[in-house]
Structure formats: C-alpha cells, structure tokens
Amino acid sequence: xxxxxxxxxxxxxxxxxxxxxxxxxxxxxxxxxxxxxxxxxxxxxxxxxxxxxxxxxxxxxxxxxxxxxxxxxxxxxxxxxxxxxxxxxxxxxxxxxxxxxxxxxxxxxxxxxxxxxxxxxxxxxxxxxxxxxxxxxxxxxxxxxxxxxxxxxxxxxxxxxxxxxxxxxxxxxxxxxxxxxxxxxxxxxxxxxxxxxxxxxxxxxxxxxxxxxxxxxxxxxxxxxxxxxxxxxxxxxxxxxxxxxxxxxxxxxxxxxxxxxxxxxxxxxxxxxxxxxxxxxxxxxxxxxx
Amino acid sequence: xxxxxxxxxxxxxxxxxxxxxxxxxxxxxxxxxxxxxxxxxxxxxxxxxxxxxxxxxxxxxxxxxxxxxxxxxxxxxxxxxxxxxxxxxxxxxxxxxxxxxxxxxxxxxxxxxxxxxxxxxxxxxxxxxxxxxxxxxxxxxxxxxxxxxxxxxxxxxxxxxxxxxxxxxxxxxxxxxxxxxxxxxxxxxxxxxxxxxxxxxxxxxxxxxxxxxxxxxxxxxxxxxxxxxxxxxxxxxxxxxxxxxxxxxxxxxxxxxxxxxxxxxxxxxxxxxxxxxxxxxxxxxxxxxx
Numbered sequence: 001x002x003x004x005x006x007x008x009x010x011x012x013x014x015x016x017x018x019x020x021x022x023x024x025x026x027x028x029x030x031x032x033x034x035x036x037x038x039x040x041x042x043x044x045x046x047x048x049x050x051x052x053x054x055x056x057x058x059x060x061x062x063x064x065x066x067x068x069x070x071x072x073x074x075x076x077x078x079x080x081x082x083x084x085x086x087x088x089x090x091x092x093x094x095x096x097x098x099x100x101x102x103x104x105x106x107x108x109x110x111x112x113x114x115x116x117x118x119x120x121x122x123x124x125x126x127x128x129x130x131x132x133x134x135x136x137x138x139x140x141x142x143x144x145x146x147x148x149x150x151x152x153x154x155x156x157x158x159x160x161x162x163x164x165x166x167x168x169x170x171x172x173x174x175x176x177x178x179x180x181x182x183x184x185x186x187x188x189x190x191x192x193x194x195x196x197x198x199x200x201x202x203x204x205x206x207x208x209x210x211x212x213x214x215x216x217x218x219x220x221x222x223x224x225x226x227x228x229x230x231x232x233x234x235x236x237x238x239x240x241x242x243x244x245x246x247x248x249x250x251x252x253x254x255x256x257x258x259x260x261x262x263x264x265x266x267x268x269x270x271x272x273x274x275x276x277x278x279x280x281x282x283x284x285x286x287x288x289x290x
Numbered sequence: 291x292x293x294x295x296x297x298x299x300x301x302x303x304x305x306x307x308x309x310x311x312x313x314x315x316x317x318x319x320x321x322x323x324x325x326x327x328x329x330x331x332x333x334x335x336x337x338x339x340x341x342x343x344x345x346x347x348x349x350x351x352x353x354x355x356x357x358x359x360x361x362x363x364x365x366x367x368x369x370x371x372x373x374x375x376x377x378x379x380x381x382x383x384x385x386x387x388x389x390x391x392x393x394x395x396x397x398x399x400x401x402x403x404x405x406x407x408x409x410x411x412x413x414x415x416x417x418x419x420x421x422x423x424x425x426x427x428x429x430x431x432x433x434x435x436x437x438x439x440x441x442x443x444x445x446x447x448x449x450x451x452x453x454x455x456x457x458x459x460x461x462x463x464x465x466x467x468x469x470x471x472x473x474x475x476x477x478x479x480x481x482x483x484x485x486x487x488x489x490x491x492x493x494x495x496x497x498x499x500x501x502x503x504x505x506x507x508x509x510x511x512x513x514x515x516x517x518x519x520x521x522x523x524x525x526x527x528x529x530x531x532x533x534x535x536x537x538x539x540x541x542x543x544x545x546x547x548x549x550x551x552x553x554x555x556x557x558x559x560x561x562x563x564x565x566x567x568x569x570x571x572x573x574x575x576x577x578x579x580x
Contacts, residue, residue, distance in 0.1 A: 129427075133419030136426050136472075137464055164489040172475060174427055181483075182426075185462060188487040190494060193471075197478040199454040204480060 007229075008255040010263050013150070013270030016157040020274040021065050027281050028066035031290070038284035039068035040098045040124070040276070041090045045083070045109070046076035051102045054273075058100070061273040067280050070096065076106060083109055084117055091119040097287055098124035098280035121287060124279035126179065135179045138186045141286065143279050148180035150271035151212055151233050152187065158260060160210060160231050163188035168208035170194045170201075170221070170248070176214035176235055184212075201225070213248035221249040223257055232261040235268050297519075298545040300553050303440070303560030306447040310564040311355050317571050318356035321580070328574035329358040330388045330414070330566070331380045335373070335399070336366035341392045344563075348390070351563040357570050360386065366396060373399055374407055381409040387577055388414035388570035411577060414569035416469065425469045428476040431576065433569050438470035440561035441502055441523050442477065448550060450500060450521050453478035458498035460484045460491075460511070460538070466504035466525055474502075491515070503538035511539040513547055522551040525558050 028038055040062055044051055055071065062069045072086060083105075090099050099122045105111045120130035126145040134142025155162060167189040171177035181191045194204050196215075202224045205211050210231045213221050218238035226232060236248030247264030254261065262268055284290075318328055330352055334341055345361065352359045362376060373395075380389050389412045395401045410420035416435040424432025445452060457479040461467035471481045484494050486505075492514045495501050500521045503511050508528035516522060526538030537554030545551065552558055574580075 129423030130419050132423035132426050136422050136468055137419075164487045166489075166494075178426055178472070178475075182468070185468075185483055185485075188485070190482065190484055190488040192480065192482040193475055194480055195475075195478070197454045198480040199456075204456075 007259060008257075009260045010255075011154065011158050011260045011267075012263060013154065013267050016150075016154050016271050017061075017274040019157065020153065020271070020278055021061070024065040024067075024274075024277055024281055027285075031281070031284065031288075032066065036284065036288055036290075037068050037095075038066075038098075038281050039070065039096050040100065040280045041093070041096045042069065042071045042100045042102070043074070043087060043090065044071065044102045045074045045078055045106055047073065054102075057273045058276055061277050062280070065277050065281075067277055077108070078106075080109055080113075084114065087114065087117055091117070091122065096122065097284035098122055098276075100125050100276065101127050103127065122283055124276060124283055132174070132179070135182045138182070143283070144179050144183055145175055146272040146275040146279070147176050147214075147235060147268065148183055149275045150268050151176075151180055151235065152183050153271060153275065154233060154262060154268065155210065155231070158231075160260070162210070164190065165209040166190050166192070166207060167210040167212065168192045168194055168205045169212045169214065170205060171212075171214035171216070171235075173214065180212055180214065180235075184210075206230075215248050217248055218246050219248070219250035219253075221254065223250075223253045226254050226257055228257055229259045230257075232258050233268060234262050234264050237264060237269060297549060298547075299550045300545075301444065301448050301550045301557075302553060303444065303557050306440075306444050307351075307561050307564040309447065310443065310561070310568055311351070314355040314357075314564075314567055314571055317575075321571070321574060321578075322356065326574065326578055326580075327358050327385075328356075328388075328571050329360065329386050330390065330570045331383070331386045332359065332361045332390045332392070333364070333377060333380065334361065334392045335364045335368055335396055337363065345392075347563045348566055351567050352570070355567050355571075357567055367398070368396075370399055370403075374404065377404065377407055381407070381412060386412065387574035388412055388566075390415050390566065391417050393417065412573055414566060414573055422464070422469075425472050428472070433573070434469050434473055435465055436562040436565040436569070437466050437504075437525060437558065438473055439565045440558050441466075441470050441525065442473050443561060443565065444523060444552060444558065445500065445521070448521075450550070452500070454480065455499040456480050456482070456497060457500040457502065458482045458484055458495045459502045459504065460495060461502075461504035461506070461525075463504065470502055470504065470525075474500075496520075505538050507538055508536050509538070509540035509543075511544065513540075513543045516544050516547055518547055519549045520547075522548050523558060524552050524554050527554060527559060 120128040131142045135144045167184045169181045172195045205225045212233045214235035234247035234249040240246040410418040421432045425434045457474050459471045462485045495515045502523045504525035524537035524539040530536040
C-alpha cells in the first residue's frame with residue numbers, strides 16, 4: 001500500500017508494531033507446531049523504574065506473540081562473579097534463544113568485560129561487540145540495537161524512499177546514532193552524521209530528506225533544522241519544562257513544514273519491543289537452522 | 291608547526307611516514323632496552339604480486355624501525371584446517387605481537403570463520419570483528435585498518451582542522467570507507483558517507499571541507515566534485531587508460547581548485563606500512579602492560 005504523504009502527517013509507531021506482531025504470531029505458531037518454543041530471558045539488576053517500564057512492555061509484547069519469557073532479577077549489589085555466572089547460565093540454557101541485559105550496569109560491574117561474555121547469537125539488543133561489528137559490516141545474521149532498527153522499520157512501513165536519499169542522523173551514540181547511520185547506509189541512503197560539534201547544524205540537517213534526531217535534548221530541533229517536506233523520526237525521550245514527555249524535535253514548530261513526523265510518546269518507542277520480539281524469533285530460527 | 295595551505299599543494303605521504311618512523315624507533319629502542327622485542331608475523335597464502343609488493347614494504351619498514359618479522363607462506367591450496375592451525379600457532383606464540391593475514395583468502399578457505407580466530411590483541415590490520423566494533427565505538431585500544439588510519443594521520447600531520455568540519459567519505463567498504471567515517475567522526479568531523487547510489491554526488495562531495503575518495507574508480511573525482519579550497523585525500527590505486535598508476539581523483543583537473551591533495555602513488559600508500567609498524571608497537575606495549 002502506497003501511503004500518500006500529506007503535510008504534517010503524524011506517523012505513529014503502533015501500526016508498525018502491529019504489523020510486525022502479526023507476522024511474528026504466524027512465525028511463532030509455525031515453530032511451536034514443530035515443538036520449538038522461542039524464549040527470551042531478561043537479566044535485570046535491581047528494579048529501577050525505567051527498566052521495569054520497558055520490561056512490562058517487552059513481556060506484554062512477547063506474551064501477545066507467543067514468545068516465552070523468563071526474568072532474572074539480581075540484587076543491586078550483585079558481584080561481577082555472580083552476574084557473569086548468571087549470564088553464562090543463560091548462554092548455556094538451550095531453552096533460551098534471546099537474552100536482554102538491562103544497561104547501564106551498576107558501577108561495581110565491569111560492563112566492558114561482560115559485553116564479551118553474552119553469547120552473540122542470543123544477544124538480541126546488540127550488547128556484544130560481535131553484533132556491533134555485524135551492524136557495521138551490514139551482516140544480516142547479526143542483531144542491531146532495537147531502537148535504530150525500529151527507526152528503519154518505521155521508515156519502511158510508511159514507504160519512505162531511502163535509496164539515494166539524503167539522511168541526517170543527529171547524534172552519534174552506540175545505542176542509536178552510529179548504528180542508525182550504518183543501517184541507513186545499508187539501505188543505500190547518503191548518510192550524514194551530525195553531533196554537538198557540527199558547525200551550522202541547522203543548515204546541515206535542513207538539507208536532509210530524512211532527519212533522525214537522537215541527541216536527548218528536549219525540543220532542540222526547530223523549524224530551521226528541517227527541510228520543506230522532510231520526514232522526521234524523533235528518537236528522543238525527554239521531559240519538557242512543564243514536566244511532559246517530549247522528543248528531541250519541537251513538533252509543533254516543524255509540523256507544517258515536514259511531510260511526516262513520529263510523535264513522542266507513541267512513536268519510535270512503541271516499536272522497540274516489537275523489534276526485540278522479532279530478534280528473539282530470528283535468534284530462535286538461526287539456532288534451529290530454520 | 292603550522293603549515294600554510296597554499297593552492298594546489300601536493301601533500302606527500304613520505305614526511306608523515308618518516309615522522310611516524312622517528313617516533314617508533316625511539317619507542318622500540320626503549321622496549322628493547324627492557325628486553326622486549328616487538329615482532330610482526332605475516333601470514334601469506336601463495337605468492338601473488340600485490341601481496342609480495344606490500345610485504346616488501348612492510349618488512350623494510352619494520353627493519354628500519356627495529357621491529358622483528360617472520361613471514362609464513364602457505365601453499366595456494368592450503369586447507370582450512372592447516373590455515374587455522376598456523377594462525378592459532380601465531381596467536382599462541384608469545385614472541386609475536388602482531389599478525390597480518392593477507393586477504394582476500396583463496397576460495398577454499400572460510401574467511402568468515404577465520405576472522406573470529408585471529409587474536410584481536412594481535413590483529414594489527416582489523417581482520418577481527420572485535421576490532422571493527424572498537425573502531426565503531428571509538429575504543430582506542432583497538433586496531434583500525436591501516437589505510438583509513440593513514441588517512442587520519444596525514445590530515446593531522448598537515449594540520450587540517452577536523453573538529454566541526456564537513457568531511458565527505460566517498461566509498462563504503464569495510465577496508466576504507468566505513469572505518470574512515472568512524473575515525474573521522476571520532477575527530478569530531480561532521481561526516482557524510484557517499485557511494486554509488488548517492489544522488490547528485492558531485493554536489494554532495496563539493497560541499498565538503500575534506501574529501502576522502504576511496505571507491506577504486508580511476509580519476510572519477512573531477513573539478514565539480516570538489517569545493518574551492520578543499521583538502522582531498524585520494525585513497526584509490528587504479529591504472530589509467532595509458533597503463534599508469536592513478537588515484538580516484540583526476541588530480542590535474544582539481545589541482546587549481548583544492549588547497550591540498552595527496553598524490554597517487556606516493557600519497558596514502560606510503561603511510562600504511564608505517565601504521566602497520568605503529569600498530570605492532572602498540573600491540574607489543576599493550577601485551578606487556580606498557
């Protein structure tokens with residue numbers, strides 16, 4: 001279905017998530033028929049609010065698509081030895097196909113060491129350097145981080161042309177900016193990576209057909225940052241001066257100028273757990289040579 | 291020393307290589323005094339001309355900086371088992387600090403498997419995915435590929451401002467384009483990655499303060515591809531219609547427009563073996579906790 005890009009169209013994440021879920025339900029059904037039960041393990045230290053909120057969403061998504069789950073909670077003061085032992089247990093457990101480790105880890109844990117321990121083939125949110133390398137190589141057997149993958153899925157769902165088009169990625173984190181740039185490059189976009197040191201930032205981003213904002217600064221993308229008719233994907237989740245959730249883009253200010261823009265909330269964030277579930281099924285299939 | 295950028299300055303690789311060598315000689319001397327002898331192993335299959343040419347350059351560079359070397363030549367029809375056994379032997383040999391595996395490997399060898407076998411801490415030319423991931427992360431303990439590292443060294447040697455400047459990388463290979471983009475991003479440049487699918491390519495590259503050409507197409511970068519006063523790094527090594535070596539840039543056509551440009555030959559290619567030697571010394575130091 002070709003979607004006509006009218007001016008200022010708010011493109012929500014839910015239809016994208018729903019479509020992914022629909023496909024996953026069928027795939028999981030097929031696997032279950034063959035006696036294979038895709039399963040995600042979540043490894044969480046302590047119980048902070050944002051981890052718990054994401055976990056609830058992930059568990060709900062898995063349940064609705066037929067993916068089994070197991071949550072392992074470790075105490076806030078867990079030792080490196082205990083964390084590693086638990087993670088290795090999940091690596092070795094053949095019933096588990098995907099592992100999500102909540103990060104950042106508390107200070108007593110050596111994240112730099114732990115990222116080498118998670119089994120790359122179960123690493124559904126790109127904690128392992130092997131998966132970072134695969135993102136850069138464009139190796140489809142890997143697992144890119146869920147958020148930038150959600151960005152690409154949204155763009156594809158709404159039929160945004162990527163091949164040959166100019167994409168600006170604002171932000172260069174390992175969680176969003178850099179992998180988003182690599183994934184969009186794999187879609188044959190001409191990608192510019194902008195950041196805090198970029199000179200004439202608004203001029204640079206306003207030349208892009210597609211702008212992906214992932215800097216974590218409330219409403220910093222104003223009208224002069226966007227090209228007439230551009231598609232804007234707002235990855236930021238911030239709190240504005242009134243205490244309300246908002247993105248990196250000043251949506252009201254750009255709405256009349258852009259062709260499409262994702263809202264915050266109900267945009268990119270609504271798709272990430274679908275990508276997580278999709279990665280669990282992909283991992284399960286790869287592990288079972290499907 | 292500030293170098294004044296006059297118009298059309300040809301910037302050669304040799305002064306950069308010489309400066310790196312000078313530093314390395316001192317570093318190697320210090321190590322040798324402590325009884326530590328940095329050593330590079332080269333693993334080569336068969337004896338094709340371009341491998342041998344690069345090998346001669348590498349051996350000469352190592353010799354002149356005091357780095358020991360060992361060349362292992364395997365027959366053209368070597369089996370996977372034999373290659374892996376040899377590579378593992380080099381991994382385990384504590385006298386060897388750096389390993390260079392010539393690639394591409396012959397068809398009977400599974401390069402995708404072998405790249406996971408080379409010890410990342412000895413992998414001085416970024417064969418291992420661990421080093422690809424470190425390039426993307428900006429982790430300074432890793433070993434980026436020698437060629438894009440040479441590009442950055444040349445730019446720094448000639449005092450080209452990178453922070454905040456617009457850099458266009460033409461080409462997206464894992465050997466040059468993508469790692470060059472990541473290394474330049476780490477220098478706080480605003481990086482655009484262009485390629486065969488880029489629309490209005492000349493327009494995009496002509497907006498860059500620095501253009502890195504790495505596509506492998508003889509003289510494809512013409513006058514309209516470059517900005518007035520731009521710095522151009524020509525990574526290509528091609529043969530023109532007269533059978534002469536040339537780069538990706540039509541040097542004669544752009545010379546009056548650019549501020550600086552590397553020649554081909556005698557440009558980037560003259561610096562890569564210095565980077566290789568530098569990586570061997572770095573690997574040696576890391577392995578000895580120096």
